[in-house]
Amino acid sequence: MEIPNTAYKELLNDEQWAAVQYNEGVSVIVAGAGSGKTRVLTYKIAYLLENGWNPSTILALTFTNKAAREMKNRIANVVGEKKARWLWMGTFHSIFYRILRTEAERIGFTPQFTIYDSVDSKSLVKSLIKELQLDDKIYKANTIAARISNIKNNLITPTVYTSKAEFAKDDLHAQIPRFGELYKLYCQRCKEFNAMDFDDLLLYTYILFRDCPDVLESYQNRFSYILVDEYQDTNIAQHLIVNKLAEKCGRICIVGDDAQSIYSFRGANIDNMLSFQKTHDNCRLFRLEQNYRSTQMIVNAANSLISKNEHRIPKTVFSELAVGEKLKITGCYSDFDEGFTVANKIYNLVTEKGIRYSDIAIFYRTHAQSRILEEALLKRNIPYKIYGGLSFYQRKEIKDILAYLRLIINPNDEEAFKRIINYPIRGIGNTTQQKVLETAHVQHTNALAVTSDPIAYNLPVNSGTAAKLIKFGNMMQEFIAFNAEHDAYSVAEKVIMESGIMNDVSTDTLPENQSRKENIQELLSAIHEFCDMRVNNGSMDIGLVDFLSEVSLLTDQDTDQDDTTERITMMTVHAAKGLEFSYVYIVGMEEDLFPSILCKNERELEEERRLFYVAITRAKTACNISYAKSRFRNGQTQFSKPSRFLYEIDDKFIDFPEKQREDIRKERFSFLSQRQTTSARPRNLKPLAQVASTPTEEQNTYGLKIGDKITHLTFGEGTVLDITGSGDSTKALIEFKDHGNKQLLLKYAKLTIIS
DNA sequence: TAACAAGACCCCGAG
DNA sequence: GGTCTTGTTA
Numbered sequence: 064m065e066i067p068n069t070a071y072k073e074l075l076n077d078e079q080w081a082a083v084q085y086n087e088g089v090s091v092i093v094a095g096a097g098s099g100k101t102r103v104l105t106y107k108i109a110y111l112l113e114n115g116w117n118p119s120t121i122l123a124l125t126f127t128n129k130a131a132r133e134m135k136n137r138i139a140n141v142v143g144e145k146k147a148r149w150l151w152m153g154t155f156h157s158i159f160y161r162i163l164r165t166e167a168e169r170i171g172f173t174p175q176f177t178i179y180d181s182v183d184s185k186s187l188v189k190s191l192i193k194e195l196q197l198d199d200k201i202y203k204a205n206t207i208a209a210r211i212s213n214i215k216n217n218l219i220t221p222t223v224y225t226s227k228a229e230f231a232k233d234d235l236h237a238q239i240p241r242f243g244e245l246y247k248l249y250c251q252r253c254k255e256f257n258a259m260d261f262d263d264l265l266l267y268t269y270i271l272f273r274d275c276p277d278v279l280e281s282y283q284n285r286f287s288y289i290l291v292d293e294y295q296d297t298n299i300a301q302h303l304i305v306n307k308l309a310e311k312c313g314r315i316c317i318v319g320d321d322a323q324s325i326y327s328f329r330g331a332n333i334d335n336m337l338s339f340q341k342t343h344d345n346c347r348l349f350r351l352e353q354n355y356r357s358t359q360m361i362v363n364a365a366n367s368l369i370s371k372n373e374h375r376i377p378k379t380v381f382s383e384l385a386v387g388e389k390l391k392i393t394g395c396y397s398d399f400d401e402g403f404t405v406a407n408k409i410y411n412l413v414t415e416k417g418i419r420y421s422d423i424a425i426f427y428r429t430h431a432q433s434r435i436l437e438e439a440l441l442k443r444n445i446p447y448k449i450y451g452g453l454s455f456y457q458r459k460e461i462k463d464i465l466a467y468l469r470l471i472i473n474p475n476d477e478e479a480f481k482r483i484i485n486y487p488i489r490g491i492g493n494t495t496q497q498k499v500l501e502t503a504h505v506q507h508t509n510a511l512a513v514t515s516d517p518i519a520y521n522l523p524v525n526s527g528t529a530a531k532l533i534k535f536g537n538m539m540q541e542f543i544a545f546n547a548e549h550d551a552y553s554v555a556e557k558v559i560m561e562s563g564i565m566n567d568v569s570t571d572t573l574p575e576n577q578s579r580k581e582n583i584q585e586l587l588s589a590i591h592e593f594c595d596m597r598v599n600n601g602s603m604d605i606g607l608v609d610f611l612s613e614v615s616l617l618t619d620q621d622t623d624q625d626d627t628t629e630r631i632t633m634m635t636v637h638a639a640k641g642l643e644f645s646y647v648y649i650v651g652m653e654e655d656l657f658p659s660i661l662c663k664n665e666r667e668l669e670e671e672r673r674l675f676y677v678a679i680t681r682a683k684t685a686c687n688i689s690y691a692k693s694r695f696r697n698g699q700t701q702f703s704k705p706s707r708f709l710y711e712i713d714d715k716f717i718d719f720p721e722k723q724r725e726d727i728r729k730e731r732f733s734f735l736s737q738r739q740t741t742s743a744r745p746r747n748l749k750p751l752a753q754v755a756s757t758p759t760e761e762q763n764t765y766g767l768k769i770g771d772k773i774t775h776l777t778f779g780e781g782t783v784l785d786i787t788g789s790g791d792s793t794k795a796l797i798e799f800k801d802h803g804n805k806q807l808l809l810k811y812a813k814l815t816i817i818s
Numbered sequence: 819t820a821a822c823a824a825g826a827c828c829c830c831g832a833g
Numbered sequence: 834g835g836t837c838t839t840g841t842t843a
Contacts, residue, residue, distance in 0.1 A: 126832055156833040180833085205827090261833050296832085329831065429829050434835085451831085492819080616833055637830045659829055674830080697828060698834055 071106055075099075082349035083107045086288070089309075090347040091339050092318040095380035096365065096680035097356030097643070100318055104292060105134055107316070108150070109141040111288065118149035120287040124305065125154055126296055128617065130641065134292075151286070155301055156261060157616050159268040162282065163259070164612070169275050170267055175472050175608055177258040178615040182457070183478045184208050184260045190481075191248050195241065202239055211246055215262035216298045216330035218269055221247035257475040265300040272307055283311035294319035294339070298330035315343075321376045322369050325637060325674045327667075337376065354380050354680075356643055358387025361686050364716035365679045371711050372669045390679070390686045392652075392709055392719040398432070398694040402439030405648050405689060409631060410443045412646060420446060422645035424632040426678050428657040431696070432650065433633055440631070450634035454618055460568070460579045461586055465614070467558045468551075471542050472607050474511045477503075484514070487567040490531050495524055499532070511539055538562065551610040552590045559583060636678045647682035649675075652690040653703040675708050767795060 072080050079099060082092050083106050094100035104123070112118055125131045131153045139147035151158060160178070167174045179187070188211070189204040214224060224230050225243040234242040253259060259267060272279040289309045291297070294317040297305070309315035317339060324333040340346045354362050362382040369375065395401035405425060412418045425436060425447075433449055440447050455461060466482035473479075477500070484499070485491045502520050503510040513520045515536030517529045524532070538561065546554045559565050568580050593613065594605040632644065651657055658671035679686055690705045709719065767773075771783045785796040 128833080154833060160833090178833085181831090264833075325830080326832080328829085431828070431835095488819085490819095618831095618833065635830060656829090661829065695834070 071110060075103070075106060076353060078349055078351055078353075079103045079106075082351070083110050085347050085349070086111065086314065086316075088313055088345055088347070089343040090316045090349065091294075091336075092316065092349045092351060093376055093378060094318055094320050094351040095354060095378060096320060096323065096677070097354040097362075097382075098351035098380065099355055100292075100320070100351065101130075101134060101137075103351065104290060104318055105137045106141070108134075108290065109138050112138070112142045112146050116288065118146050119151065120285060121150055121152075121290070122158070122286045122288070122308070123150060123152040123290045123292070124158060124301075125152075125292045127641075128154055128157070130292060131157075154616070156264050159264045159304075160612065160616065163264065163267055163271065166271055166275070166278055169278060170271050171254060172259070172267075173257055173473075175257065177256070177469050177473045177476045177479070178264070178612070179253070179258050179260040179478065180457070180615065181208070181261070182462070183258075184211075186478055186481070187252060188245075188249060191245055191252065195245065195248070197241060197245070202241075202245070207239070207242065207245060210242065211249060212260075212262050213330065214246065215260075215266045216300060218266060218300050218303070220266075220270075221250050252477075255475065256477050257473050258478070265298070265304070269300050269304055272304065279307065280311075282308055287312045288314045289316070291315070291317045292319070295321050295324035295333055295336045296326045296331045297335045298332055299335070300330075302332070302335040321374075322372075322673055323640060323677050325640065325670060325677060327670055333374065337374070350378050352378055352380050354382040355384070356683055357382055357680060358385050358684060359383075360387040360389055360716055361679060361682050364390050364686070364712050365676050367713035367716060368672065368679065368708060368711050369676045372672055374666075374669060388685055389716055389718040390688060390712070392705075392717055392722075393687065393689040394705065394721045395689055395691045396693065398435050398651075398691045399439075401650055401689050401691040402435045403442075405436065405650060405687075406439040406443040406445060408687065409440075409445055409646075409648070413445075418646060420629040420631045423648070424634070424639070424642075424644040424646070424681070425648045425650060426634060426636045426639050426681070427650050428636060428659065428674075429651075430635060435695075436633060436650065446628065446630035447633050448630045450632065450638050455582070455585070456614055456617060458582055460564075460582055464555070464559060464564060464583065464586060465611070467542070467562055467564075468555060468607050468611060470511065470539060471546050471554065471558075472611065474539075474543070475509045477510055480510045483562075484510075484535065487563040489535060489563070491528070491535070495528055495532070498522055498524060511536065515540060546607055550594050550605040551607045552587070552594050552605075554607055555587060555590050559587070636674050639681050640677050643681050643683055645682070645684040647678070647686045649678045649686065649688045650690075651694070652688050652706040652709055653694065654706055655701075655703055656694070656696075657706050658708070672708060672711075675706075773797065 071083060075083060076099075079102070082090070082103050086107075092100070092103060094103070108121060108123060111121060123131075123134070125134065135147055135150065135152050138150070138152075153161075163170075163172070164174045164176075167176060185204050185208045188208045189199075192199050192202045192204060192207065219230075221243070224246055231240070231243060234240050253263065272282070286308060289305060289312070291305055296319070305315070317336065319336050321333055321336055324331060324336070327333065340348060357365075359382045362380055366380060393404060395404050409423055412423065413420065427433060427436070430451055437447065437449070456465070463482060463486055466479040469476050469479040470483065481496070481500075484496055499510050499513050499517075499522065502522050503513050506513075506520055508520070513522060514532040517524060517532050522529070522532075542554065542558060542561075545557055549557075564583070568576050568583065590610055593610050597603075597605045597609070636649075652675075657675065658668055662668050662671055688709065690709070691703075693700050693702050695701075705721065709717075710722065714722075767783060767786060769783050769786060773781055773783060781797040783795050784798050
């Protein structure tokens with residue numbers, strides 16, 4: 064079903080249509096929330112194809128597989144699958160992987176290189192810390208891996224890193240002086256293992272284009288138009304590569320919304336977008352400001368919030384949909400109470416208004432908040448689906464099998480080797496493993512080669528151990544030989560049956576083995592499906608390499624197939640970006656949670672504000688916000704104030720009872736203090752805060768003194784150690800006999816004074 | 819080497 | 834509070 068050019072105009076508004084039509088040079092599309100960004104990108108590419116552009120010269124980059132898939136499908140619907148399939152459309156990682164696989168030899172890898180996920184990277188870091196005999200209390204694998212990732216995202220290679228004194232100074236200051244060495248070794252090992260981590264896919268693409276001008280030129284010549292979605296989320300590597308590629312053809316279109324930049328913690332730099340216009344002459348700017356998603360109330364509330372940010376591209380998002388209802392802000396006593404309240408509201412929404420579960424979503428700042436909500440929903444019998452957490456391909460039993468498959472195609476993959484050398488248990492313990500790895504490092508070969516012929520490598524083990532190693536080595540060699548002549552499914556089936564995994568899962572009767580078995584079955588059918596699909600498309604790429612390359616860039620967002628059952632959706636705000644729901648519940652809007660307690664400066668605070676902006680703008684019809692005054696976190700009850708962001712939304716757009724009460728109280732107070740200043744009292748009054756922190760008899764209406772013995776409904780007997788704050792926020796530090804020290808807000812704590 | 823206890827850690831997370 | 838890792842023991 065092809066659309067004549069004239070029809071586009073009817074499907075788009077003026078600005079959208081202008082953005083679709085402009086294809087002469089560089090352009091930026093600043094697309095406000097809900098302004099039809101994907102729609103514009105889709106039609107823009109369709110428009111190009113219909114006007115004679117060759118699909119294989121168009122490069123379109125997204126951040127998620129899902130976004131790429133959806134856009135490709137939508138384009139295929141307009142111009143037909145035949146044309147759409149030749150587009151270079153995918154995530155940064157998958158497109159760069161494709162390029163790297165073709166050019167692997169130019170940068171010292173083979174095309175069979177493995178992609179290490181974050182677990183693999185962390186595990187490698189851990190073993191290097193051990194190898195260099197560093198204190199793992201100081202050199203924490205998590206921190207080191209994060210730092211390596213961060214450095215790579217800024218395109219700093221080990222050579223550069225170790226040559227700059229300022230880095231050494233930083234590390235000395237951070238008490239990790241040998242970090243540079245660690246980083247260098249990490250990269251060296253990855254190369255020896257013929258493996259790249261996720262960051263390498265970007266870094267090595269950059270290096271490839273930097274060091275091989277002929278390769279760069281061939282890709283520059285290949286692409287005639289480059290389009291990038293969600294540009295506000297690009298990091299410096301992505302930014303530089305994309306611009307380098309577009310240098311020749313001069314046609315690049317970036318789409319994004321600076322107000323929705325929420326990934327700086329993983330290297331995204333909003334400046335890439337903000338400065339794009341300045342660095343490109345003749346750059347056309349298109350602003351999509353009409354929101355087609357949300358009510359006016361929601362859009363206005365979000366606008367008034369985001370206007371508090373200083374760093375932004377000025378724009379006015381507006382809606383012409385219904386005015387809608389004010390955003391409701393509900394204060395709850397506790398996290399438990401919040402869950403109960405939200406569950407109740409959802410229950411009423413569904414039973415009284417007939418709203419479908421799938422139109423409702425709950426967003427939270429951190430995953431940890433989901434549990435208590437789950438409990439509340441269960442009690443109300445509300446079906447839900449939680450996004451995030453472990454994806455299918457990250458489960459232990461799946462990763463184990465994948466490790467076999469990885470080692471088959473890349474015998475240098477030491478992380479894979481370590482995973483399976485003694486799984487299932489074949490009596491090759493830690494000591495032997497260490498010997499094998501060390502021998503492999505010293506003799507510059509891979510661990511698998513050593514196990515295959517321990518005697519030739521002078522491995523210091525007894526004959527029994529040697530026999531076990533040889534048996535494993537032979538088995539792997541057999542798999543490798545088999546793989547050369549069979550498709551991925553046959554190999555996987557053989558591996559599962561002959562490695563002992565099936566036996567291991569089948570023999571004993573542990574309850575978790577049943578689900579493990581099912582997962583293995585599911586993996587097999589996934590591989591089968593993969594082969595089938597490729598064969599049906601006339602592709603012969605049905606080997607292990609092909610399957611693994613697809614799988615290692617997949618995430619759980621891509622494997623959610625069960626959309627048939629009606630349920631509400633629960634996810635973090637980050638995960639919600641790009642989605643929309645009629646009814647949205649944002650929970651946990653408290654200081655130190657949202658914004659996070661880890662926000663140290665104004666810049667980070669602005670990002671949190673954008674995050675909240677994203678959350679609000681997901682809502683189509685109604686947005687409900689709640690906060691709890693006490694919350695169980697990290698093993699203890701914490702008290703908090705409503706988030707500062709709630710006070711930043713204009714009163715006109717919110718229904719916020721607690722704030723209204725506070726405002727009335729403040730008014731009275733200001734009246735009182737005015738009288739005080741006019742009377743003849745000494746000028747140097749104590750600041751208000753100080754007055755408040757020493758509770759007088761009048762302020763401490765709870766009649767509690769330090770040293771009092773009390774009992775609490777849940778914590779039992781205790782002694783008051785300290786009293787702080789005043790009025791509603793008066794807190795007592797109490798030492799409980801059986802529950803240790805606790806800060807309790809007296810307003811809610813049900814205490815009985817014993818003596 | 820398996821089983822169990824003690825200790826660490828806990829923000830968001832594409833690919 | 835829950836989960837994952839590490840250390841200890843038989």
